[in-house]
Amino acid sequence: MGKLLSSVFCAVLLSASSNGAPALNVELGTSVASSDAPSQTVLLASDNPNGIEWNMTTDAVPQPIRGSLGATILAQQNVAIDRQNPDLLAPPTTDHGMVGSVKWPFSLSPNRLQTGGWARQQNVDTLPLATSMAAVDMRLEAGAIRELHWHKTAEWAYVLNGYMQVTGVDTEGRNFLGTVGPGDLWYFPPGIPHSLQATNELEDGAEFLLVFDSGDFNEDSTFLLTDWLAHTPKEVLAKNFGTTIAAFNNIPGEELYIFPADPPPVDVTAPEDPQGQVPNPYIYKLSEVTATQLAGGTVKIADSRNFTVSTTIAVAELTVEPGGMRELHWHPTEDEWTYYISGNARVTEFASSATAQTFNYGPGDIGFVPASYGHYVENIGNDTLHYLEVFNTDIFQDISLNQWLALIPPALVKEHLQLSNETIAQLSKTKPIVVGSTKV
Numbered sequence: 001m002g003k004l005l006s007s008v009f010c011a012v013l014l015s016a017s018s019n020g021a022p023a024l025n026v027e028l029g030t031s032v033a034s035s036d037a038p039s040q041t042v043l044l045a046s047d048n049p050n051g052i053e054w055n056m057t058t059d060a061v062p063q064p065i066r067g068s069l070g071a072t073i074l075a076q077q078n079v080a081i082d083r084q085n086p087d088l089l090a091p092p093t094t095d096h097g098m099v100g101s102v103k104w105p106f107s108l109s110p111n112r113l114q115t116g117g118w119a120r121q122q123n124v125d126t127l128p129l130a131t132s133m134a135a136v137d138m139r140l141e142a143g144a145i146r147e148l149h150w151h152k153t154a155e156w157a158y159v160l161n162g163y164m165q166v167t168g169v170d171t172e173g174r175n176f177l178g179t180v181g182p183g184d185l186w187y188f189p190p191g192i193p194h195s196l197q198a199t200n201e202l203e204d205g206a207e208f209l210l211v212f213d214s215g216d217f218n219e220d221s222t223f224l225l226t227d228w229l230a231h232t233p234k235e236v237l238a239k240n241f242g243t244t245i246a247a248f249n250n251i252p253g254e255e256l257y258i259f260p261a262d263p264p265p266v267d268v269t270a271p272e273d274p275q276g277q278v279p280n281p282y283i284y285k286l287s288e289v290t291a292t293q294l295a296g297g298t299v300k301i302a303d304s305r306n307f308t309v310s311t312t313i314a315v316a317e318l319t320v321e322p323g324g325m326r327e328l329h330w331h332p333t334e335d336e337w338t339y340y341i342s343g344n345a346r347v348t349e350f351a352s353s354a355t356a357q358t359f360n361y362g363p364g365d366i367g368f369v370p371a372s373y374g375h376y377v378e379n380i381g382n383d384t385l386h387y388l389e390v391f392n393t394d395i396f397q398d399i400s401l402n403q404w405l406a407l408i409p410p411a412l413v414k415e416h417l418q419l420s421n422e423t424i425a426q427l428s429k430t431k432p433i434v435v436g437s438t439k440v
Contacts, residue, residue, distance in 0.1 A: 050092035052346060052380045056083055056362065066090045087346060087358035095348070097355035100129050102368045106137045112219075114258035116144030117198075117205070122366055124215040130368040132392045133337040134217035136210040137364075140164075140198035143263035144205060147256045148225040150193045153212040156313035157186045158286075158388060160341070162206025165264045168194040168282050176278045177270035183287030183317075185302060187310040193225075194282070200263035209339060213312045213392045227255035280309040286317065296324025296436035297384075304394040314396040318377075320345075320385040323437025326377035328401040331369070334391040338367035338377075343385030350374035361387075374401070400431040 054062055062082040064070045070090060082089045104127040109120035123134035140146060140162075163181045168188055170176075179199065180186055188194045198205035229237060230253050234245045241247070270277065284307040291298035303314035314334075320326060320343070340361045348358040351373055360380070361367055369375050379385040405413050406427035413424055 046093060048093045050094055053086045053090045054083065055086070055344060055380060057382075058083065062086060062089055064089045066093065069093070084362060085360050087360050092348070092358055095357050097351075097353075097357070099349045099351050099355060099357040099373075101127065102129060102349060103127075103359050103361065104366045104368075106364045106366065109137075112257075116141050116260040117146075117258045119219060119258065121217075121219045123217055127215075127366065127368060129370065130335070130337060130366075131215035132213070132335040133390065134212045134215050135337070135339070135366065136212075136219050137207070138196075138210060138258075139205070139207045140196070140258065141205040141260065142198055142200040142203060143261045144198050144258060145256075145261050146196040146258055148193060148195045150188075150191055150223045151212065151217070152190055153214045153217050154190050154312045155186075155188045155194070156211045156213075156310060156315075156390070158209045158211075158315070158339075159184050160207045160209055162202040162204065162208075163199040164206050164208060165197045165199055165268070166194060166282065167270070168192055168278070170278050173273070173275040174278045175270045175273045175275075176282050177268065178281060178283040179266075180283050180285070181287060185284040185286050185307060185310070185315070186282050187284075187307065187313060188282055189309065189311070192282075197261070197264055199266065201266070209388075211313060211337065211390050224255045224257065226252045230254055278309075282309060284310070286315075291317075291319075292433075294434040295432060296379075297321050297326075297434035299433055301396050303396045311394045312392060314391045314393050316389040316396055318385075318387055318389065318434060320377065320379040320387075320434055321437070322379055322382055322384070324379050324385075325435050327432050327435050328374060328376045329398045329431075330372050330374045330401075331391065331398050333371050334393045334397065335371050336367075336369040337390040337392075338369065339388045339390065340365045340367070341386040341388070343379060343383050343387070344381035345385055345387065346378040346380045347375055398431075400428075400433070402428045403431050 048067065050066075053066060054060065061077070061079055063072045065072065087095075104122050106120055106122065109122055109126060111118050111120045117138065117140040119136055119138040121134065121136045122130075124131055138146065159180050159182050161182055163179060164186075165177065165179045166186050168176045170192060178186075181201070229248075229251050234248050237248050238245045284302055286300060286302050289300050289302075291300050297318060297320040300317045301315070302310070302317075304311050318326060338361075340363055342363050345361040346358060347361065347367060347369075348356055349369055350356045351370070359367065377385070377387070405424075406429045410421075410424050413419060413427075
């Protein structure tokens, strides 16, 4: 009986092997092999529905249930947090393993309150994977000054609201003064002294995002003018500036950091400088750049090719319309630090080794994608998604999955994915970047 079963089993295997062999029927005029047979080595990918289970507008209490998987929560639950993170509470069945923590809301960062404004930061202490970049969200009332200072790292900024006047002096003694508004940028290289002051063009002042090209940056370790002078003997100050000790009777005894002041004149110019002005401006009016229109949104890119001085930070500013998606892609050598300005997003990060995890983001959230991790950014809300992709590099680069597959021999794609000729013909030889809403 055992031998009979063994023979039958072998016959079934041989039959399956013979019937499962793909037919190499090459159509005239194309090198695409025609075959509907599945792979002989692995099971087909699951067709389980993996859409978003709920969003921020739901009135129901979220539960860790997806299809027949999971069960209700019987104990305590932070409903507000679960509503913001549907794909953590009820992850798609395509998720596997753990990527690690790649989300941090600025709302969870301790806030440093000052007369005239405030600041809160994110660095490796709050988002350990983000070793390449750190950030500060800063608010200044009209006229308030972030005092004269410099950093070991470069400082890049995106103005979220209001208007800012910035100054700087380079190593050759050349000066700069400029004003930026919502959607504009500034950049100061490491060690370059600068100041930041909110104008009164907006009655409430300004708020802006600062990004630094090191994950262990700490805003409290800035080199501040007042801090330095408060810890320098007044005899030394008098000798350095060729004056008397009395001239420094009223300098602050400790750092000012952020402090109130009169708003600067709108028409102010930089003082006359015998060395001239910096050859490459420290600001870039990204708000005045015409966005590239795409099927599902828009994109603007600022890097050292158009913002010359910004040699360590590049940015892509994107919008994605409801139902649209930043296409499947990756960045070959650069980590991506992401900031969400408006809308709601869903992101799955693929970390190789069968590891993938899905996260959800809303306004004020920070995301992080390590270099080479495959990912997408999907708009899961009813409003336009607006966000920044920031990189610690001089040139923005990405690889489009769609374009890659379109530019290699179709037979290779067929052998890997068993796609139809029609599907392969629809692959795009140019980067879609943001795709529009489609029925799936």
